[in-house]
Amino acid sequence: MRYPFSVGRSDFIQGDEAIARAAILAGCRFYAGYPITPASEIFEAMALYMPLVDGVSIQMEDELGSIAAVIGASWTGAKAMTATSGPGFSLMMENLGYAVMTETPMVVVDVQRGGPSTGQPTLAAQGDVMQAIWGTHGDHSIIVLTPATVQEAFDMTIRAFNLAEKYRTPVVLLTDGEVGHMRERVNIPDPDEIERIYRKIPKSKEQGKYPFRDWDGDGVPPMPVFGRGYRAYITGLTHDERGKPKTVEAEIHESLIRRIVDKIEKNKKDIIDYETFDLDDADVAIVSYGIASRSAIRAVKILRKEGIKAGLLKLNVVWPFDFEMIERIAERVNRIYVAEMNLGQVYHLVKEGANGKAEVELIPKIGGEVHTPKDIIERVR
Amino acid sequence: MRKEVLIGGFGGQGVILAGVILGRAAAVYDGLYAVQTQAYGPESRGGASRAEVVISDEPVDYPKALNPKYLILLSQEAYDKYLSFGDDGAIILIEEELVPHRNKELEERFKVYALPFTEIAENTTGLSLTMNILVLGFLTKVSGIIKEESIEKAVLDAVPKGTEELNLKALHKGFELGKKALNGEL
Numbered sequence: 070m071r072y073p074f075s076v077g078r079s080d081f082i083q084g085d086e087a088i089a090r091a092a093i094l095a096g097c098r099f100y101a102g103y104p105i106t107p108a109s110e111i112f113e114a115m116a117l118y119m120p121l122v123d124g125v126s127i128q129m130e131d132e133l134g135s136i137a138a139v140i141g142a143s144w145t146g147a148k149a150m151t152a153t154s155g156p157g158f159s160l161m162m163e164n165l166g167y168a169v170m171t172e173t174p175m176v177v178v179d180v181q182r183g184g185p186s187t188g189q190p191t192l193a194a195q196g197d198v199m200q201a202i203w204g205t206h207g208d209h210s211i212i213v214l215t216p217a218t219v220q221e222a223f224d225m226t227i228r229a230f231n232l233a234e235k236y237r238t239p240v241v242l243l244t245d246g247e248v249g250h251m252r253e254r255v256n257i258p259d260p261d262e263i264e265r266i267y268r269k270i271p272k273s274k275e276q277g278k279y280p281f282r283d284w285d286g287d288g289v290p291p292m293p294v295f296g297r298g299y300r301a302y303i304t305g306l307t308h309d310e311r312g313k314p315k316t317v318e319a320e321i322h323e324s325l326i327r328r329i330v331d332k333i334e335k336n337k338k339d340i341i342d343y344e345t346f347d348l349d350d351a352d353v354a355i356v357s358y359g360i361a362s363r364s365a366i367r368a369v370k371i372l373r374k375e376g377i378k379a380g381l382l383k384l385n386v387v388w389p390f391d392f393e394m395i396e397r398i399a400e401r402v403n404r405i406y407v408a409e410m411n412l413g414q415v416y417h418l419v420k421e422g423a424n425g426k427a428e429v430e431l432i433p434k435i436g437g438e439v440h441t442p443k444d445i446i447e448r449v450r
Numbered sequence: 451m452r453k454e455v456l457i458g459g460f461g462g463q464g465v466i467l468a469g470v471i472l473g474r475a476a477a478v479y480d481g482l483y484a485v486q487t488q489a490y491g492p493e494s495r496g497g498a499s500r501a502e503v504v505i506s507d508e509p510v511d512y513p514k515a516l517n518p519k520y521l522i523l524l525s526q527e528a529y530d531k532y533l534s535f536g537d538d539g540a541i542i543l544i545e546e547e548l549v550p551h552r553n554k555e556l557e558e559r560f561k562v563y564a565l566p567f568t569e570i571a572e573n574t575t576g577l578s579l580t581m582n583i584l585v586l587g588f589l590t591k592v593s594g595i596i597k598e599e600s601i602e603k604a605v606l607d608a609v610p611k612g613t614e615e616l617n618l619k620a621l622h623k624g625f626e627l628g629k630k631a632l633n634g635e636l
Contacts, residue, residue: 079477079478080478081470081473081474081477081478081484081486191489191490247487247513250487250488251485251486251487251488251513252470252473252474252485252486252487253473253477253483253484253485253486253510254477254478254483254484360513363510363511363512363513364511364512366511366512367511367512370511439512439513439514441512441514441516442512442516
């Protein structure tokens with residue numbers, strides 16, 4: 070396999086470009102999108118690369134069409150992705166729910182900018198966290214990853230595809246305009262060394278008839294591929310194991326939705342990823358994620374020099390959420406600060422997790438600039 | 451050792467490209483860690499434009515330039531906005547034709563090199579838009595933050611095909627002027 074960019078070496082590229090290259094290396098061969106700042110560079114790269122790897126990159130009429138095309142492509146057996154920013158992400162909410170309900174593996178990238186509405190197109194924000202988790206209606210679970218560096222944007226894109234395929238679910242890669250547009254060195258591995266997970270497909274004609282039956286007890290049914298002989302019925306309505314609409318039977322709805330939620334929530338340990346810095350002996354914990362966590366790391370280093378025992382919990386996955394881990398941290402520290410580029414979103418999750426065992430305070434930042442280390446230090450000191 | 455560089459000017463001067471080339475030279479060819487970030491208005495030409503590069507021998511946490519040790523100021527607006535950000539003793543390069551109003555008192559804190567870079571670039575290569583590359587050459591020489599051969603390679607990676615010779619000429623002119631500046635010959 071020849072790639073249209075150099076592999077097995079490092080390069081100095083933007084976060085958006087890293088996401089596109091990682092998607093190609095993860096096996097993504099279908100991209101549908103609609104240009105929007107600060108995510109357009111992902112589309113530009115996909116438009117350039119896809120024809121060279123026998124893939125498809127298509128500009129749709131809008132973001133509703135983009136995500137719909139990605140869902141369709143996934144059911145034909147392709148690994149598929151779309152990327153957007155706040156306004157487009159809002160338009161995708163309905164079909165994101167359709168993807169959850171039909172258990173369609175796919176990756177949606179949201180390169181966050183200031184909102185609401187068209188807001189601050191060229192500036193970064195982290196205001197879409199709750200939307201990524203809960204923006205689509207109805208009971209569900211989803212996976213949301215939050216890269217802080219260009220290397221993480223690359224690595225987490227590959228992971229997003231693997232989690233999507235493993236759990237047969239949409240995965241949101243929630244980054245921001247700062248990471249999307251910044252350039253850093255990225256080590257692009259040898260393609261043979263990349264771990265790629267592919268969805269389970271039916272092992273028999275019998276299995277093919279039941280696109281929503283959990284045969285092996287892991288909560289993830291094998292997914293038939295359109296055009297390979299199975300007459301699969303797919304609908305956003307509540308459906309039985311064959312996929313046929315069953316919209317009034319409480320037990321069918323309950324078993325379907327509980328399985329969709331549980332396949333993620335019961336595999337939290339496999340999905341959740343985080344890093345800690347100086348947290349073990351800390352009196353004060355800072356919780357942060359994505360671009361804001363880079364200021365928090367610097368703040369911790371400076372506070373430690375001043376003799377303040379600060380530590381950081383950097384979340385790489387913001388959903389599913391490890392409430393129990395937050396409670397364990399809350400038991401050991403006096404106070405927890407949550408630094409995020411919004412007016413309080415993960416703050417509420419941390420507060421719930423802390424369960425009253427420690428004070429939880431928000432260090433918000435909006436307007437487009439990343440927190441300076443000083444913004445964090447002055448609150449903690 | 452964390453080194454912060456801020457380049458300010460207006461759209462069309464190649465401010466961001468200069469930042470990209472500097473970061474690439476450091477990260478890809480000098481084996482250092484580097485982050486390049488940028489800010490710009492909605493216009494592609496004429497609006498304010500800023501690139502920041504943070505270079506370090508360890509992973510860069512906070513990606514922005516807080517107290518840059520190196521500033522390249524290519525417009526009056528950039529000068530007015532960013533000069534005071536400079537760390538004590540910072541090396542400041544000023545496009546003197548485009549910055550007519552100077553704060554001499556504030557400049558005393560720094561090591562200032564003010565030259566008509568655009569005019570020099572035009573006289574060197576026939577193209578005023580090679581100014582960004584010339585300034586990079588000058589900065590490389592007077593700062594020593596990256597190796598000369600690394601910036602050369604990064605320039606060759608970044609410039610359009612067919613303009614390599616032209617841009618190398620501008621870069622080398624920058625090296626030459628930087629050397630003169632170091633020797634107090636300017």
